[in-house]
Amino acid sequence: MPRTAFFVSDRTGITAEMLGHSLLTQFDDVNFRRITLPYIDNRDKAEETATLIRQQAAADQCRPIVFSTMVDATLRKIIHVEEALTLDFFQIFIDPLERELGRESSHIQGKSHGISNFEEYKARIDAVNFTISHDDGVMPRDLNEADIILIGVSRSAKTPTCLYLALQYGIKAANYPLTPEDFGAHTLPRLLLPYRTKLFGLTIDPERLSQIREERKPGSKYAQFDNCQFEVNEAEALMRHVGVPYLSSTTRSIEELATSIMHRAGLVRRTF
Amino acid sequence: MPRTAFFVSDRTGITAEMLGHSLLTQFDDVNFRRITLPYIDNRDKAEETATLIRQQAAADQCRPIVFSTMVDATLRKIIHVEEALTLDFFQIFIDPLERELGRESSHIQGKSHGISNFEEYKARIDAVNFTISHDDGVMPRDLNEADIILIGVSRSAKTPTCLYLALQYGIKAANYPLTPEDFGAHTLPRLLLPYRTKLFGLTIDPERLSQIREERKPGSKYAQFDNCQFEVNEAEALMRHVGVPYLSSTTRSIEELATSIMHRAGLVRRTF
Numbered sequence: 001m002p003r004t005a006f007f008v009s010d011r012t013g014i015t016a017e018m019l020g021h022s023l024l025t026q027f028d029d030v031n032f033r034r035i036t037l038p039y040i041d042n043r044d045k046a047e048e049t050a051t052l053i054r055q056q057a058a059a060d061q062c063r064p065i066v067f068s069t070m071v072d073a074t075l076r077k078i079i080h081v082e083e084a085l086t087l088d089f090f091q092i093f094i095d096p097l098e099r100e101l102g103r104e105s106s107h108i109q110g111k112s113h114g115i116s117n118f119e120e121y122k123a124r125i126d127a128v129n130f131t132i133s134h135d136d137g138v139m140p141r142d143l144n145e146a147d148i149i150l151i152g153v154s155r156s157a158k159t160p161t162c163l164y165l166a167l168q169y170g171i172k173a174a175n176y177p178l179t180p181e182d183f184g185a186h187t188l189p190r191l192l193l194p195y196r197t198k199l200f201g202l203t204i205d206p207e208r209l210s211q212i213r214e215e216r217k218p219g220s221k222y223a224q225f226d227n228c229q230f231e232v233n234e235a236e237a238l239m240r241h242v243g244v245p246y247l248s249s250t251t252r253s254i255e256e257l258a259t260s261i262m263h264r265a266g267l268v269r270r271t272f
Numbered sequence: 273m274p275r276t277a278f279f280v281s282d283r284t285g286i287t288a289e290m291l292g293h294s295l296l297t298q299f300d301d302v303n304f305r306r307i308t309l310p311y312i313d314n315r316d317k318a319e320e321t322a323t324l325i326r327q328q329a330a331a332d333q334c335r336p337i338v339f340s341t342m343v344d345a346t347l348r349k350i351i352h353v354e355e356a357l358t359l360d361f362f363q364i365f366i367d368p369l370e371r372e373l374g375r376e377s378s379h380i381q382g383k384s385h386g387i388s389n390f391e392e393y394k395a396r397i398d399a400v401n402f403t404i405s406h407d408d409g410v411m412p413r414d415l416n417e418a419d420i421i422l423i424g425v426s427r428s429a430k431t432p433t434c435l436y437l438a439l440q441y442g443i444k445a446a447n448y449p450l451t452p453e454d455f456g457a458h459t460l461p462r463l464l465l466p467y468r469t470k471l472f473g474l475t476i477d478p479e480r481l482s483q484i485r486e487e488r489k490p491g492s493k494y495a496q497f498d499n500c501q502f503e504v505n506e507a508e509a510l511m512r513h514v515g516v517p518y519l520s521s522t523t524r525s526i527e528e529l530a531t532s533i534m535h536r537a538g539l540v541r542r543t544f
Contacts, residue, residue, distance in 0.1 A: 039532070124432075
């Protein structure tokens with residue numbers, strides 16, 4: 001029988017979900033039903049939320065766990081019901097911060113994932129547009145504007161990693177696929193030569209690559225293990241030869257790839 | 273003089289950054305220098321981190337604030353120095369959860385943003401691929417696989433919102449631009465008719481739209497205020513006429529648009 005976890009927020013619920021998720025992954029033998037209740041920003045909605053939580057407690061015959069990020073103390077109290085364990089993130093952390101900083105917090109909702117700074121916001125949208133228009137080897141003239149250019153064989157996770165870098169950090173991330181035509185010469189494709197210092201590689205275990213490609217193009221030479229092994233070996237040899245740092249996407253999530261690349265390439269985020 | 277905020281984690285640092293950022297936005301008259309230290313996963317790195325924090329405290333002549341998400345209690349203690357205010361997320365929340373759930377947490381690092389479930393991970397990559405191949409009116413046959421199709425005038429934030437839905441929630445999100453050819457008939461473009469129930473609209477204030485388009489194509493008719501106002505009016509009239517729900521992107525961030533659409537369209541996330 002699953003237990004219920006609620007993520008309650010006066011705005012998007014993204015912070016409540018992430019915090020709750022980080023904690024719940026530490027209890028992976030417990031099965032959680034997850035319910036997000038965003039935009040609980042007035043008394044009526046807060047009271048409905050309290051009722052929902054109480055009903056769930058009765059249905060589950062077990063206390064729900066409520067992760068909340070409510071800036072307003074009155075609303076916070078309303079959703080804090082006896083029938084649940086409520087962990088409110090602002091309630092716990094704002095006090096020590098107010099003491100340390102010697103001032104009161106603003107108690108304004110939704111500052112975290114809203115448009116607080118239009119310049120930052122624009123940087124992010126620009127990065128997304130740049131990244132989409134420089135995906136998969138599409139290389140118009142303004143490639144020198146790229147903050148980073150990911151290279152690697154087809155299906156090594158370049159595109160989602162670039163998009164994550166653009167959306168979350170405002171990084172202009174282009175990507176270029178290494179294909180069999182690029183091997184043998186032991187030098188970078190000519191297009192990339194001027195941007196050597198912006199290159200970062202992704203590689204992948206050939207067996208995993210073969211599985212991924214097989215789903216995309218079943219029975220193709222492209223997906224065959226031998227071909228995948230050849231491409232991966234050549235791509236890695238090339239990157240080592242020309243001194244391009246690289247990471248494997250085999251056991252790394254998009255978040256892990258993106259944060260490692262930010263860190264290792266010394267990139268500075270444009271948005272928070 | 274800015275104060276320093278550190279975000280320290282044994283893995284990506286994403287949770288620590290989000291936690292800290294949510295809190296710091298509540299003190300927006302304080303200027304913070306932000307330093308993320310990810311992958312602090314052994315004793316040596318933890319000791320280096322402690323040294324860095326102490327040096328910063330001395331340089332700032334002011335206590336840094338350290339937001340940390342360290343699963344390992346030994347490493348957590350090392351980075352917890354007297355010269356800073358340290359707010360550790362696991363330290364504070366794991367205890368009440370262990371008591372409530374009646375079991376110990378696993379204390380395994382990096383469960384939150386790692387590849388914990390390959391099926392979920394694949395759903396997410398598939399969604400990103402689908403979204404990219406159905407961007408900006410590119411509509412191959414498998415459009416019926418879309419979870420949602422965003423419509424709206426050019427530059428109303430359809431693409432970044434779709435990408436966010438795909439990357440963060442594993443939602444297959446297509447988008448279709450409403451252009452002057454689509455107006456006047458007071459009916460949906462023919463391509464979209466079979467998918468009426470999957471449509472969700474984005475709109476935008478004409479003045480803002482004109483600014484955004486002006487940066488992209490300076491001096492064009494496309495960017496003129498009158499033209500923007502005409503397109504926005506027609507698009508909104510069309511969406512109201514055919515009963516497509518819509519939201520304005522003028523004052524909403526990508527996160528706010530994406531979470532509101534998830535909520536209002538009743539979409540269920542495929543990844544956590």
